[in-house]
Amino acid sequence: xxxxxDFPDAAAALEMAARLDPQLCRVKVGKELFVAAGPAxxxxxxxxxxxxxxxxxxxxxxxxxxxxxxxxxxxGVWMVNVHASGGEAMMRAAREAVASVxxxxxxxxxxxxxxxxxxxxxxxxxxxxxxxxxxxRLARLTRECGLDGVVCSAEEAPxxxxxxxxxxxxxxxxxxxxxxxxxxxxxxxxPVEAVRRGADYLVIGRxxxxxxxxxxxxxxxxxxxxxxxAA
Numbered sequence: 366x367x368x369x370x371d372f373p374d375a376a377a378a379l380e381m382a383a384r385l386d387p388q389l390c391r392v393k394v395g396k397e398l399f400v401a402a403g404p405a406x407x408x409x410x411x412x413x414x415x416x417x418x419x420x421x422x423x424x425x426x427x428x429x430x431x432x433x434x435x436x437x438x439x440x441g442v443w444m445v446n447v448h449a450s451g452g453e454a455m456m457r458a459a460r461e462a463v464a465s466v467x468x469x470x471x472x473x474x475x476x477x478x479x480x481x482x483x484x485x486x487x488x489x490x491x492x493x494x495x496x497x498x499x500x501x502r503l504a505r506l507t508r509e510c511g512l513d514g515v516v517c518s519a520e521e522a523p524x525x526x527x528x529x530x531x532x533x534x535x536x537x538x539x540x541x542x543x544x545x546x547x548x549x550x551x552x553x554x555x556p557v558e559a560v561r562r563g564a565d566y567l568v569i570g571r572x573x574x575x576x577x578x579x580x581x582x583x584x585x586x587x588x589x590x591x592x593x594x595a596a
Contacts, residue, residue: 366556366586367418367536369393369570370410375402379409384580387414389587391443393568395420407440416443422476424448427458434459434473438466444536446516449475449503456510472534475507476516477525480539497521501528508533519559519567526563538568542586556586 368390370378378398385392392415394407399421407417419442423430430447437445447459456475463470477500478487484495492499500521505528507515514534517525522535537559559567569586576582 366390366583367393367566367568368573368583369395369420369568370398371395371570371574372398373401374398375406375409378402378406379413381574381579382410382413382415385415385583386580387416389583391416391418391566393418393420396422404440407442411441418442418444418446419471420446422446422448423459424451425455427455430455431458431462435462435466438463438471441468442471444472444474446474446476447512449477449507449515453506453510456507456512460511472513474514474516474534474536475503475510475512477503477507477521478517480518497524501525504529504533514565519554519562519564522559522562522564534565535563536566536568537564538570540567540569540572542572557589560590 368385370381370392372378372381382392392410394417398406407419410417419437419440423433424447430451434445434447445463447456449456460473463473478496482496487496487499500517501524504515504517504525508529514536515525516536516538518539519537522537525535540554540556540559542555554562556567556569573579573582
């Protein structure tokens with residue numbers, strides 16, 4: 366599981382991180398926190414034993430994205446992502462950039478279609494086909510470019526697994542518990558269903574970070590996943 370630290374400042378993010386066992390989950394630093402706190406918050410999380418998914422979704426010309434990915438690798442993050450719609454040259458440049466940094470290269474993941482977008486939203490911006498059609502096309506391109514996996518909705522996970530390979534990582538946001546509101550997500554599933562559909566990593570935010578007891582919520586979700594593994 367990956368827990369997003371979607372907080373407006375480092376103090377709040379680090380307070381939540383202190384309540385999470387690094388042995389039980391990774392943490393995600395997104396745009397809001399990174400803009401507010403900068404690389405220092407990543408270093409502080411590392412110092413506390415957390416592995417960090419730097420979720421900045423780079424999307425720019427190849428040289429610019431390569432430089433950003435190289436900087437992320439030098440920070441020592443565990444995972445970093447780029448928008449697959451940035452194209453083949455951009456993704457290959459990103460792959461070469463992270464590989465050029467000494468030490469363990471971060472996992473490099475391509476973002477397919479945001480889980481906040483439904484088919485009608487894609488049509489409005491001129492993309493033909495369903496969200497699943499576009500996610501599969503981008504996942505195939507991502508794998509061809511040598512990236513480690515993609516961010517996708519768990520709804521598309523079975524289709525993307527079939528279209529790629531068993532070792533191609535599927536990172537699934539938009540995970541909600543049965544009783545949760547959908548929030549700003551259009552395509553959501555529960556943790557158990559996501560794993561059954563083939564997800565490798567579950568990004569679970571509000572069900573954990575908004576819970577009265579985030580640690581208890583984290584452990585309850587993990588227990589549910591262990592039960593399906595044992596079944």
